[in-house]
Amino acid sequence: MTVVSLHEPSHRETLWELEAAFARGDTVSVFGECTVEYDGRAASSLGPGARLLVLKPDGTALVHTDEGRTPVNWQPPGCEHHAAVRDGRLRVRSVRTNPAETLEVRFSTVEHLAAYAVTGGRSVEVVGSEADLKARVLEVPSLVADGFEPLETERETDAGPVDVFGVDADGNPVVVELKRRRVGPDAVGQLGRYVSAVEREEPDGTPVAGVLVAPSVTARAKELLAEEGLELVAVDRLVADGSRPTEGDDEGAERDANGAGGADGVDRDESGRG
Amino acid sequence: MTVVSLHEPSHRETLWELEAAFARGDTVSVFGECTVEYDGRAASSLGPGARLLVLKPDGTALVHTDEGRTPVNWQPPGCEHHAAVRDGRLRVRSVRTNPAETLEVRFSTVEHLAAYAVTGGRSVEVVGSEADLKARVLEVPSLVADGFEPLETERETDAGPVDVFGVDADGNPVVVELKRRRVGPDAVGQLGRYVSAVEREEPDGTPVAGVLVAPSVTARAKELLAEEGLELVAVDRLVADGSRPTEGDDEGAERDANGAGGADGVDRDESGRG
DNA sequence: ACCTCCATTTCGTAT
DNA sequence: ATACGAAGTGGAGGT
Incomplete structure (x- = not known):
């Protein structure tokens, strides 16, 4: 089945x-009219309407309307789902502790239920994250400044971890903060x-440079940078331009599930008519 | 229908x-084996696996695995969904511009599709937000400091809007920042x-006080507060004390309400997660 | 468990 | 459109 x-x-x-479905560990999709009550870190009440409820075996609950990427109500992983019928109506409660939170969905009509063993590859390899930007900076330190020499990444300080720490041509410390997108x-x-x-x-008097590496900054951020004597290095393309990332053998090989299918050919599509 | x-x-x-379903404006749920490619602000590739695809009429696309509140891949509202069959296999592309992003889901098997007109109430009333905290501070200004007098909210400054601005007992300016949860x-x-x-x-020499109103702060945040000469006012309950929290029909209270024979409800049926 | 920070953050509001 | 900050942010990685 x-x-x-x-x-x-x-x-x-x-x-x-x-x-x-819970017993099988299936993921469930339910369409129907319902109201939703939430109480926990905050509290909310959602009046009647037609919605989609998704229940996952890891304890996630999602209530979706017809709009938005964000569910109108939800419960994070780690809940226990409880279903019951009261007064002839289906109720689903998803409960967790720490913090104590409860989501209750009360259906007035159930239009459809589908349950399926959703399993397999769930780890996705994302390219273009801050980590990639860091790799690029370590590969080409001169991006930051002529003569910049990276010494450490994620270097711990009193104020938290510094993305890239190094020294400039004069041997003075340089703090680099990386942002993958326009910053404020x-x-x-x-x-x-x-x-x-x-x-x-550092010893008193040692000049410490601060460099922000990002595609761009907002006007106010630019002012603040000037006020605090910090620099901006604008890097717009995270993924190298012509340089195919030398990853070759390192990164791209395996995903997590069965190697299975080359399936269909990888030709650039297409003429989707929707 | x-x-x-x-x-x-x-x-x-x-x-x-x-x-x-697209033509009707339905929200769609599809279970099946698929791979997913995303390219836009970042890029990602997801190998084959059994998943749930949700398509909304507002252009939202969600690819869910069996774990996590966050979809493994997605597209925000504003996309156009395109479906096509290539080499006998279903493909769904959700595309948007600004930024240019494409999500492509290629199915090897389709196990189930359900489509439903999801409409109706989508605005949820949330209690316990920062706005509620602000209301509480304006109601009881002495929470911030004895003799504190609020003058303005969202007061614009060079650095952005100040949550609550006012003066202390001596008439000196006070800047209040509100946080509904523990802050870093x-x-x-x-x-x-x-x-x-x-x-x-302000005129040179005017002392400006800064007050952080939050349930609590982390150790490092506390240090930073001290360094900068800022204060913390710990407020743990956002929702006013006196107000009983929505005590509803929770555990078995109202059960007998509709008396008589109608009680065909299955009362305490429950089941936990897998 | 707590802390810190990234995120294809998303979302709302004001400029 | 962009900017700025809130969010029931979620999630990862470290201590």
Whole structure:
């Protein structure tokens, strides 16, 4: 049995199938009219409406409307899902502790339920993260400054870990903060805190440079940089331009599941008509 | 027709029904084996596995595995969904511009499709937000300091809007930053920037106080507060004390309400997660 | 468990 | 459109 589906089931039928799905470790999708109550870190109440409820075997619960990437209500992983029928109506409660939070979905109608053993590859390799930017800086330190020499990454300071720490051509300390996208005042503040922390560590009078490496900064961030005597190095393309990232054998080889399918050919598509 | 469901459909059938669902403005749930490619602000590749794909009429696409609140891949609202069959296999592309991003889901098997007109209430009333904390501070200004008098909220400064601005018993300016939860160094930096900005606005020598109102702070944040001469006011309950928290129908209270014979409800059926 | 920070953050509001 | 900060942020990695 791969997938179970109930079309316009009774509330009772839905309950049975939900329990069976929980027992199997299936992921469940339920369409229907419902209200939602949440109480925990905050509290909320959602009036009646047609929605999609997704329940995962890891204790995640998602209530989706027809809009938005973010669920209108949810429960993070680690909950226990409980289903029950009260007054002839299906209720699903997802509960967790630490923090104590409860989500309760009360259905007035259940239109559909589908349950399926969702398993397999769940780790995705993302390219273009801050880690990639760091790799690029370590590969080409001159991006930061002529004569810059990286010494350490994630170097611990009083103010937290410094992305890249090194010295300039004169041997003076340089603190580098990396951001993969356009930054505002927060990132400047972060860099400022790191620079101050390193200044406290160094002998009095040692000049400590702070460099923000990012595609661009907002106007206010630029002001703040100037005020605090920090520099900006604008790097717009994280992924190397012409340089195919030397990863070759290192990174791209294996994903997590079965190697399975080359499946279909990798020709650049397409003419999707929607 | 309220809900459409296809059990183990062919790829072609799925395509037809997807297109019909898009045309109707339905929200769609698809279970099946697939791979996922994403390219946009970053890039990623997800190997084959059994997953849940959700497509919304507002252009949202979500690819969920059996774990986590966050989709393993997604596309935010504003996309156009395109479905096609290539080499006998269903492909769904969700594309947007600004930034240019593409998500492509290639199915090797389609186990199930369900489509439903998800509409209705999507605005949720949340209690316990920063706005509530602000209301509480304005209601009881002495929480911040004896003799504190709020003058303005969201007061604009060079460094951004100040949550609550006012004066202390001596008439000196006070900058208040509100946080609904335990805060780290970032919030202290934020408050520090606001205080500095106000100091620049005021006549030289005017002492400007900075107060962080939050349930608690981390050790490092506490140090930073001390360094910058800022204060902490610990407020643990956002929701007013006196107000009983939504005590509803929780455990078995109302059970007997509808008396008589109607009690065909299965009362305490429960089941836990897998 | 707590702390710190990244994120394809998303989301809302004001400029 | 961009900017700025909140969010029930979530999630990873370290201590």
